[in-house]
Amino acid sequence: MKVLVIDDHPLMRSAIKREIKDHKPQARVILCAHKDEGMEAIRNQTIDLVIVEIGIPGGSMHTIREMRAAARGIKILVYSSVNEAIYALPAVASGAHGFLSKDSSGDELRIAIDMVLDSKTYFSKTIQETLLSQVIANVDASNHNPLQTLTPRERIVVHLLLQGKKIKTIAEMLNLKESTVSTFKANVFRKLQVGSLIALSEKMAMLR
Structure with a gap:
């Protein structure tokens, strides 16, 4: 079994590898520091599981879609420092x-690794409770992306703000x-839970 770890922090990569080897001694663990390096490994090798930090430079929801397109049978576990309440369901x-x-x-x-390898979906208890609340409210969890709460006019304003245009x-x-x-700007900041244009730019890039 091959496990690919993509994380830009050397100590974190080593710690994840140690956890994997302790849990599954037979696993071959490949470490990558950058998204492009990880994508190259996915394209050129048969990877069973990817453990990825989507907070790395260039990381986003598109990164996950790109991995699935490159290797359709691959299992992906996001192991990240970004806010799970915002990013878990979009991921x-x-x-x-x-x-x-x-x-x-x-x-x-270890539990998350086992569940993902067993073709099950892993969420923390907090996110499970969120999903349950959505089911009770009859809300489609697949649409739980903050960008989808923006109105067409708010999206235009965001686009122009990120181009550097003034109010x-x-x-x-x-x-x-x-x-x-x-x-419109205040509504966007509230919906996306950001406090600056820099944070807005980062969140938009992550959620696209």
Whole structure:
């Protein structure tokens, strides 16, 4: 069995490898520091399981989809420091088989690995409760992506903000009042839980 670990922190890569080898001594563990390096390994080798930190430079939901397209039978476990309440469901909707926070214990990592290898989906208890609440509310969990809460006009404002346009300029372009554009901006920041344009840019890149 081959397990590919993609993480940009050397100590974390070593720690994950140690957990895997302790749990599954027969596994061959391949370590990659960058997304492109990991994708090359996926394309050129038969990988059974990928454990990936989507918070690495260039990492996003698209990264997961790219992995699935490159090797359709591959199992993907996101093991990440990013907020699971925001990213866990979009990650699985994008094709991951599980999401585990790096705050979790080694035992939880082993459980997650076993479940994913057994073609089951792994979520923490917190996310399971969120899913249950959505089922009770009759909400489709596959649509649990914050970007989908943005209105068409809010998406346009986001696009222009990320191009570096000022509120006044956007108002003139869209024939709106500056106060209206400011309200759209505030709504976007609230829905995506960000406090700055830098954070907005990072979150948009991650969730696309």
